[in-house]
Amino acid sequence: MQKLFNVLTVVNFVAMGAAVGSGIYLYSQKDVLLEAAMSTAVESAKQSAIEEVELPSVPVGTPPLGF
Numbered sequence: 001m002q003k004l005f006n007v008l009t010v011v012n013f014v015a016m017g018a019a020v021g022s023g024i025y026l027y028s029q030k031d032v033l034l035e036a037a038m039s040t041a042v043e044s045a046k047q048s049a050i051e052e053v054e055l056p057s058v059p060v061g062t063p064p065l066g067f
Contacts, residue, residue: 026033
């Protein structure tokens, strides 16, 4: 039974180390990750805005306004 508890302790220690290491990595890279996400979002918004804008067309052969 003691061996089982020792194995579970080692597994828990490794898992916590991975969680802390991942948190430190993400915190140190937060500016790069935020900039990449922001540029992707802005580019996507620009593209969808350009696709949805319709310019009005002037009919061909309209009569003069008579001023």
